[in-house]
Structures are given as structure tokens and as C-alpha cells.
Amino acid sequence: MADPVLDLRHVTMQFGGVVAVDNLSMHIDNQEIVALIGPNGAGKTTAFNCITGVYTPTNGQVYYEGNLIVSNQPQGKMRQMYAGTHKEYSKEIVVNTPDRITKMGLARTFQNIRLFKTQTVFENVLIATHLHKTSNLFTATLRLNHKEETQMRAHALSMLEAVGLLDVKDELATSLPYGMQRRLEIARALATKPRLLLLDEPAAGMNPQETEALGKFIVDIQKRFELTIFLIEHHMDLVMDISDRIYVIDFGRQIATGVPEEIQGNPDVITAYLGVYEE
Amino acid sequence: MLLSAFCKIAQAKRLSVYVLLISTLFVGVYILENTVGANSMLMMVLKKGAIYALVAVAMNLLNGFTGLFSLGQSGFMLIGANIYAIFTIETGNRAQVYQYYGGGIIQFTLPTLVSIILGGLVAAFFAFLIGLPVLRLKSDYLAIATLGFAEIIRAIFQYDGLGPITNGSNLLRKFVVFETALFPFAVAGACILLIALMIHSTYGRAFKAIRDDEIAAEAMGINLFRHKQMSFVISSFFAGIGGALLAMYQTTVQAKAFTAAMTYEILLIVVIGGMGSISGSILASFLFVAASEWWLRFLDNVTVIGTFKVPLMRSGFRMVVFSVIIMAVVLFYRQGIMGDKELSLHRLGARFTRKKGGADHG
Incomplete structure (x- = not known):
């Protein structure tokens, strides 16, 4: 089988004592539409920034079409402070700036235009x-x-x-x-001319009609340009509508993954979004 | 097919209009020079204005188009001016010019144009070296660092130990100067044309993208450091050429004259003309030079009307008035003369026809 377009392995991003993304592993296959969802502050955009080279993750690797594009291990003071759940450090250090990553064929949009x-x-x-x-x-x-x-x-x-x-x-x-x-x-x-398009909350600030139109638009360009699409989104209707698979993270950790139907009924996801009822 | 043919004709027509305008300008300068005299105030202003226009456009490339707030311009002009002067002093005159350094160690001269370009290249080389650390800084910090480097360059050129080459802090003179105002107009014009062509190429677009949004530009695959470095080096190259022309204009060069105050003058021209407008910088530099050298000169003379002695008018008052004018421009006319628009025949034409139309209605 061909390599997945994007493959994250144990990606961990720690800022000081805060682990924003913890041991995130995921893969996106060719021409899939995959969504990353989670409550506010779950670490979605941080995960995006680790892939696109804005941040260098503290630990873990990112492969794009089988090539290692980002890889890092905790260094210096971070070695003592490291609080990620994945304790095995990556061996290589590969750092790429956002412009080089875009040249490889990953393009992105921004949450705030x-x-x-x-x-x-x-x-x-x-x-x-x-x-x-x-x-x-x-x-x-x-x-x-x-x-x-x-x-x-x-x-x-x-x-x-x-x-x-x-x-x-x-x-x-x-x-x-x-x-x-x-x-x-x-x-x-x-x-x-990307092969993988990363959309950071494309429907932010849109009303339901606009969101629906955007959903159609995303599916349309995916087909037209034979793209693989990875998106972060808050609008559940849109996500459930267009995604082939969904990853859910909360407090930086992956709590669920699967097709939209599975996610909709997942009790962990419901808890993460709505909280637990306490007596 | 037909459409592209039409476009070509329109383009050719526009090009011929520009060629006509430029040749009119040169003929005009030539006639003026021969009627009012080469050393008249008008010609001095035109010559210095043309040179300042080049330096201002070069600075605008960096500050206005790439969004890098750099204040190193006078340093790079100094390099251009000195390198030019050093290599064009006739060998026979070297003993006299380098009298404190035993005639200096450079005992050959280079052709004028080669020396001018060499001045630009050395300035560009220094910019490349300075850019390596400095361009990692942003906004105010970049301004402070470049300002510092400009002062360091001046100190190096004044350093006694390098005297046999740079003549230390002494005057460089007796080098080749231009005879006619057509020379600075031609060189500055050619350089400005090159800068304008570059700004409208894909590289210029990348510079503007960096100015508008660095993060988005980088996400579009633009290597920030490389493009900033490119803009910085090009700007300094043309500042060096401008410096060489200034040396020719002044007929003598002394490192002492290239202070931060000179950079501020050019910055003012850029701001008054409009950040991000080439034609604005050109207009503003002629206006600035004319105002500071000519139109406001009378303020420096003690004036007596009848028995009434006009108060405040004395040597130096010109600069006070000048500062007030500049403050007014910056406060009330923040975009400068042109904003980030360009003076274009098309727009000018459209404006005239619109005005005519309005008059008909009235």
C-alpha cells in the first residue's frame, strides 16, 4: 500500500510546563477529507502549526508522502521538563521552515484570515x-x-x-x-499547487447557509484538484457532512477517532464537548 | 488572437509615449542648462534632486515596498561615494590628495562608470554581511541596528589605519566629476527604471507580500530571509550608486558628511512622497531639495523692510520652518503626496477627462 499523504507519529508540543499537543498520532490517506475537532484550547491549531513548520514540535515525527519533513527530540532544559506521555525520543532532528513545507506541496489557510x-x-x-x-x-x-x-x-x-x-x-x-x-x-x-490542503477553521464566523455552501465548495475542489484535505472545524454539521474520518482531541490528547457516525455516538466526545453531569 | 494584437498595439503606444516623455525631459534639461547656466541654482537643485530621487527610491524599495524599517542609507551612500572617489582620482593628483599618507597605496584609476558600479557593488557586499545578523530583527530593532552599522561604516572609513586607502577623515578631491546635468539624470533614471521593473516583477510582488503579512507570505512559500536579504542588498547597491553620484555633485567627499541626519533627510523624502510610491519619492526629492536649498533660503538672511527688521530671520531659521512644514505634512497628510499609488498617464488622463465632464454639467 502506498504511503499515507500525512503521517504524524507521537507528535508532542510542550510550551514551558504546558503540553499543548500530547502524543498525537494520525494518518491521512490520499484524497481523503479528514477533520480534526476538539473543544476550544484543545491544541488543534498547535497541531497544525507543528505540521506546517510554524512550530517545531518538542518530540515526534511528521512524514509527508513517506518523507520525514519534521522531527525533533526534547533538547536542553526541555529534557528535564518534558512531560509528554510518549517517553521515547525521536532519533533524528529535521526542521523545516513554513516556506519549504509549502514548496513540498502542503498549503494552508489561517483561522483569522x-x-x-x-x-x-x-x-x-x-x-x-x-x-x-x-x-x-x-x-x-x-x-x-x-x-x-x-x-x-x-x-x-x-x-x-x-x-x-x-x-x-x-x-x-x-x-x-x-x-x-x-x-x-x-x-x-x-x-x-498543493497535494495536501490544510484548512484552519474555514467556516469560522459563517452562518448556517454560508457554512453549507462552503461544505459543498470544499468537496468540489477536493474532487476537481484531486486533493487531500485536512481541516480543523467547530461547525459539527459541516464536519459530519464532508469528512471521511474524524480525529477528536481534548487537552492535547487524542480521545477518539473514526467515521462521523462513530464519533457522533462516542461518549468520550460528548463528555469532552458538554462536560459531565454532577450530582 | 485579435485581442492580444490590440493589447500589443496599446502597449507599443504606451511605450512610445513614455519614450517621448523621457526624451522631452532630457532635451528640456539640456536646453535649460544651456540657457540658465550650469551653475545656476535651478541646475544645482535639479542635479541634486535627481541624485536624491535615486537614493530615495532605493530606500523606498526597502522601507516602503518590503516593509523593513532600515536607517542605514547614509552608510551605504558613504561607501559608494568613497569607493568612487578613491578609484577615480588621477594618479598624478594622488600625492597631493593623500598628502598625510604618502600618496596612498592605490596607484591606478578606473573608468568612471566602472567606478560607480564598483561603489554600488561594495555597498551591496557590506549590506550582505550586515544583513546576515540584522535582518533577523524586526521593526524598531532593525532600525536601531542598521543605524548603528551606518555609524560603524563611517568610523571605519575615518579610521586612520586605513588612511592609505580611504584618506582617513581627510577630504577626497580631484576625482572625475560630471560636466553636465544630463549625466546624473541618465544614471539615476536608468537605476530607477531598473528598480521599478523589479518591483513590478514576481520578486517585487513577493516583497510586497512580506510587507503586508510575513506569516502569510511564508505560508505561500516565500523564503522570508532570502527575500529580505535580496531587497536589502539591492537597495544598498543603488544607495551606493547614489552616493557615487553625490560625490560627483559635491566634487569633494568627506566621510564626516554622511551622518544619520542624511538618512533622515532621505527618510523624510520617502515619507512625504508616500511609502510604496516610486513617483512619490521622485517628486518629493525634487521638492525637498528645492525647498531646502533654494525656496526657503531667504529665511536665513536678516531682512530689513524700511526700518523694520523682520524678527526671527537669521541663519538657521530655515531649518526651523522646514521642520514645521515637515511636521504639518506628517500630521495632516499622513499618506504623503502619492500614498502607495503611482503617477500614471492613464490615471492622469482619466482625471482630466472627468474634470472636463464635470465642467460641462455645471
């Missing part, structure tokens, strides 16, 4: 084509790369078309309504 504020919708997407350039500073300045430049522009336009933002391409990115800004962020991530 991060668009390039002074630029138009089109320019926002066009920037995301920069990483695949073959021109250098001189050929780009002297316009010897106009063939590539044309391709970049065409690619950016096709991405805008795919998310239905072609009509507003010359508007300032921040002047768009909220839902469109979300789509633009996804278009921008798609323009980096």
Missing part, C-alpha cells in the same frame, strides 16, 4: 505562484521571463475561476465580504 491587505484579489493569488518560479532576479527584472510570467498570470486566473472570484479580481482583497475572503484564501493556497 491573513490576506495581503494592500493588494487586489488577483495579486493575492498571483503571489502564491512565486514559489514555483524558475526565473532569477535578473531575468525577472529584465522581463526575460515573460513566458513564465504569462503562465503565472494564467494559473492565478484559473484558480480565481475555480473558486468563482473571477468577477471581483481587481477589487482590493480586504473590500470583499467575509465569505469571499475565505474563498480567496483557499484560492491562494491552491495556487501554490
Whole structure:
């Protein structure tokens, strides 16, 4: 069997004395839509940041398409302080910055929208084509790369078309309504030509109708670009609707995993979300 | 097919308009120079304005387009100016210029253009070295560190031990200077054109992305450090070239003159012109130079009207008024003259036609 697209092994992230993500192991297969859910402060975004290189995990490894992209072991003072449940340290140390991880084919969006504020919708997407350039500073300045430049522009336009933002391409990115800004962020991530798309709360701040439309949109782009999608989400309707599998974490630990039906009936998950009734 | 042909024609038309404008500018400068005289105040202002425009655009590339608040500009200009001067002093004059250092150790001269470019390259090389530690800092800390490095560069060039090369803190003179104002216009114009082309290339877009949101830019696969380094080195290269031109303009060079105050002057031009606007920087530098060297000069003279002696007007008052003007600009006109927009023929044309339309209605 082929390697899973993303494979986390015992990923632990500790900030000082707080273990934000504890011994998280999970895998995502090709062209799956997998959701990571959990109550507020469960460590979902931290897990995301460990995968995308924003943080280097304290311990554990991340494999992408069979290649080790992130690996670390507790070092220095952290060795004494280490409080993760997985006591075996990883052997190698592999650190990658977010830009290199994006180049490998993992693109992400942000929980709080991060668009390039002074630029138009089109320019926002066009920037995301920069990483695949073959021109250098001189050929780009002297316009010897106009063939590539044309391709970049065409690619950016096709991405805008795919998310239905072609009509507003010359508007300032921040002047768009909220839902469109979300789509633009996804278009921008798609323009980096990813194979794995990580969505950090794509439906945050959306009403039920918008959320439903977003769900359809995510499934649509998954099929269209043959993507593997990993998302964090709070809207249970959306998650149950579109995910093939779900991982649930609470206080950094994985408490359940399975298909949506299994998760819905899982007593641990219900306890984590609603608390325990006390006499 | 037809559409692309149309685009090409439109592009060619626009290009020819620009070529026409630029050649008009050069012819204009040439005619002016031959009518009002090369050493008139107007020509001095135009020459210095062109040089400051280049330095301001270079600084805008870093501060306005990449969002790196650096204050090292005068240091890199100093490098350019000194390197240029050192390599163009005629061998016969070296004994006289380097009188305290036995004629110096460099006993050859390089062609003018080669020396200018060498000045830029040495400035760029220093920027590369300084950038390695400094560009890991952010905002205010970066400003402080670059300011410090600019002072260090000045100290190095004034250092007695390097006297045989740099002439220490003494004046460098008798090097090749330009005869006509067309020279600084041509060099500065070519450099600004290169910067503008780069800003509108994919690299320029990456710089702007870093300015707008570093985290998002990095998530889009842009290597932050490499691109910051690139912007810093390019900016310093052109600052070095600007420094070389300034040396030619002044006809003498002394390291002492390249203080932090010079950086602030250029920063002011950038802010007044608009952070992130090339045409704004160019406009502002001519305005700034004209105001500080010419239009406000009268404030420095004691003026007596009849028997009434105008109060406050004495040497140095010009700078007080100048500071007030600048404060007013920064307070009430925060975006500068151009904001982050560019002066374009298209927009200018649209504006005129709109105004005409409005008049018809009225």
C-alpha cells in the first residue's frame, strides 16, 4: 500500500510546563477529507502549526508522502521538563521552515484570515505562484521571463475561476465580504499547487447557509484538484457532512477517532464537548 | 488572437509615449542648462534632486515596498561615494590628495562608470554581511541596528589605519566629476527604471507580500530571509550608486558628511512622497531639495523692510520652518503626496477627462 499523504507519529508540543499537543498520532490517506475537532484550547491549531513548520514540535515525527519533513527530540532544559506521555525520543532532528513545507506541496489557510491587505484579489493569488518560479532576479527584472510570467498570470486566473472570484479580481482583497475572503484564501493556497490542503477553521464566523455552501465548495475542489484535505472545524454539521474520518482531541490528547457516525455516538466526545453531569 | 494584437498595439503606444516623455525631459534639461547656466541654482537643485530621487527610491524599495524599517542609507551612500572617489582620482593628483599618507597605496584609476558600479557593488557586499545578523530583527530593532552599522561604516572609513586607502577623515578631491546635468539624470533614471521593473516583477510582488503579512507570505512559500536579504542588498547597491553620484555633485567627499541626519533627510523624502510610491519619492526629492536649498533660503538672511527688521530671520531659521512644514505634512497628510499609488498617464488622463465632464454639467 502506498504511503499515507500525512503521517504524524507521537507528535508532542510542550510550551514551558504546558503540553499543548500530547502524543498525537494520525494518518491521512490520499484524497481523503479528514477533520480534526476538539473543544476550544484543545491544541488543534498547535497541531497544525507543528505540521506546517510554524512550530517545531518538542518530540515526534511528521512524514509527508513517506518523507520525514519534521522531527525533533526534547533538547536542553526541555529534557528535564518534558512531560509528554510518549517517553521515547525521536532519533533524528529535521526542521523545516513554513516556506519549504509549502514548496513540498502542503498549503494552508489561517483561522483569522491573513490576506495581503494592500493588494487586489488577483495579486493575492498571483503571489502564491512565486514559489514555483524558475526565473532569477535578473531575468525577472529584465522581463526575460515573460513566458513564465504569462503562465503565472494564467494559473492565478484559473484558480480565481475555480473558486468563482473571477468577477471581483481587481477589487482590493480586504473590500470583499467575509465569505469571499475565505474563498480567496483557499484560492491562494491552491495556487501554490498543493497535494495536501490544510484548512484552519474555514467556516469560522459563517452562518448556517454560508457554512453549507462552503461544505459543498470544499468537496468540489477536493474532487476537481484531486486533493487531500485536512481541516480543523467547530461547525459539527459541516464536519459530519464532508469528512471521511474524524480525529477528536481534548487537552492535547487524542480521545477518539473514526467515521462521523462513530464519533457522533462516542461518549468520550460528548463528555469532552458538554462536560459531565454532577450530582 | 485579435485581442492580444490590440493589447500589443496599446502597449507599443504606451511605450512610445513614455519614450517621448523621457526624451522631452532630457532635451528640456539640456536646453535649460544651456540657457540658465550650469551653475545656476535651478541646475544645482535639479542635479541634486535627481541624485536624491535615486537614493530615495532605493530606500523606498526597502522601507516602503518590503516593509523593513532600515536607517542605514547614509552608510551605504558613504561607501559608494568613497569607493568612487578613491578609484577615480588621477594618479598624478594622488600625492597631493593623500598628502598625510604618502600618496596612498592605490596607484591606478578606473573608468568612471566602472567606478560607480564598483561603489554600488561594495555597498551591496557590506549590506550582505550586515544583513546576515540584522535582518533577523524586526521593526524598531532593525532600525536601531542598521543605524548603528551606518555609524560603524563611517568610523571605519575615518579610521586612520586605513588612511592609505580611504584618506582617513581627510577630504577626497580631484576625482572625475560630471560636466553636465544630463549625466546624473541618465544614471539615476536608468537605476530607477531598473528598480521599478523589479518591483513590478514576481520578486517585487513577493516583497510586497512580506510587507503586508510575513506569516502569510511564508505560508505561500516565500523564503522570508532570502527575500529580505535580496531587497536589502539591492537597495544598498543603488544607495551606493547614489552616493557615487553625490560625490560627483559635491566634487569633494568627506566621510564626516554622511551622518544619520542624511538618512533622515532621505527618510523624510520617502515619507512625504508616500511609502510604496516610486513617483512619490521622485517628486518629493525634487521638492525637498528645492525647498531646502533654494525656496526657503531667504529665511536665513536678516531682512530689513524700511526700518523694520523682520524678527526671527537669521541663519538657521530655515531649518526651523522646514521642520514645521515637515511636521504639518506628517500630521495632516499622513499618506504623503502619492500614498502607495503611482503617477500614471492613464490615471492622469482619466482625471482630466472627468474634470472636463464635470465642467460641462455645471
